[in-house]
Amino acid sequence: MQKIKIKKYIKLFSVLFVLSVGFTSCLKDTDVAPLTGTDGSNDVIMFLDNGGSTGGGATTFADPFPLYNFSFNLVNDTAGFDVNVYYGPLNAAPQDITVQLALNKEAVDSFNIVNQIDSNSLYTVPEDDAIYSFPASVTIPKGQHLVKAHVVITGTPSYDYGANYALPISIVSTNYGIISSNFGTEINAFVVKNQYDGDYSIEGGTIQRYSAPGVPTIDDALNGDLTGNPDVDLVTVGANTLEIQGLTWHGGSSGVAGIDNLRITIDPTTNLVTVKALGNATLANINGAVNKYDPDTKTFTLNFDWNQTTTPRTVKNLTLKYAGER
Incomplete structure (x- = not known):
């Protein structure tokens, strides 16, 4: 042991x-x-x-x-x-x-x-x-x-x-x-x-809202770069599952709504990540995009979206790097 x-x-x-x-x-x-x-x-x-x-x-x-x-x-x-x-x-x-x-x-x-x-x-x-x-x-x-x-x-x-x-x-x-x-x-x-639990800094990523599929909102202060937003906490809820707490829109002034209990599950064999939200069944990985964990750098790369058929929201290349214990 x-x-x-x-x-x-x-x-x-x-x-x-x-x-x-x-x-x-x-x-x-x-x-x-x-x-x-x-x-x-x-x-x-x-x-x-x-x-x-x-x-x-x-x-x-x-x-x-x-x-x-x-x-x-x-x-x-x-x-x-x-x-x-x-x-x-x-x-x-x-x-x-x-x-x-x-x-x-x-x-x-x-x-x-x-x-x-x-x-x-x-x-x-x-x-x-x-x-x-x-x-x-x-x-x-x-x-x-x-x-x-x-x-x-x-x-x-x-x-x-x-x-x-x-x-x-x-x-x-x-x-x-x-x-x-x-x-x-x-x-x-x-x-x-679990081994992934902790405080994570946001090293990159973007967030985008849409008024309809394929129609991005214009002059929307909530859209944009997530780099430097306030840290998020990854909180253990299972052996390989964590809840992402504290994710905010561009600028970091308000929390992202409509995706309560945002969670990630890591396959410890492949380090591939599945994203979902208990508060929104539509939230899922973006097809073909990267969702993975790098154990060497303790970094997550996440791509997910929700409300795909009504008013879509997308988070792309969200990069979370371990900063320490929460």
Whole structure:
């Protein structure tokens, strides 16, 4: 398996601070999961912050569990992140400590209810358990504080790129020590991007409106060169499908209307591209024109039109070049 590159989803919402008050055997509901070296009066087994220096997730502290947000690209159909299992804060593990982990679906339900998550944005656990995997147990070695449990995410055919997926993981048992009552469960939300996802600059192309087939509109400020228009976002909606967001008319002052949910699908074998719009069934590739992706330069060349038999619109030689993460 190739090395997996995990990318931050959003910037850290808040920086964890070092607690100046001591822990008791029962942590307060408002306490924040400590960093290594935090002062305290009791050692416990807990999940350590996945958003700090030892993690890749952006952190949101919310009741009843901390939420971590991950975003990454699939490499060979897999990606992943680490869950940090910690013993401390006072002492290192006095012996090898085996910690049992388990999926806790009820935790996601509780999180959605407590935080009044909108019904259209509810966090859900993937129904297909082939989408995720993580070890049932990990061992914190004697003399150490931390062990990482690696979670693998797989882009199976059933993967819903539009879902708000989350993995709620709990520490359920251990052969030594006390499990933190407050930091023994965490919610790991994740978004998977395909290899084409990103921000793209417009390096070329033209757009033309027609009042009837073969009759171009005259003195129409919306027609013309697209070079230098505002960047567009290519947003993952499938393993090889993206939605083009932010496409504008000539001059870049207003969005192109009538083609809601403009999408491209790339054949990963040939790099040929199919263009369509969920909001307009007439939109299609222009016959005989180039629609392709160049993986060496990370550039799309697109030619498409719509309303062909009434008031046609054409986009020709639209050249989109990868500019960075969106």
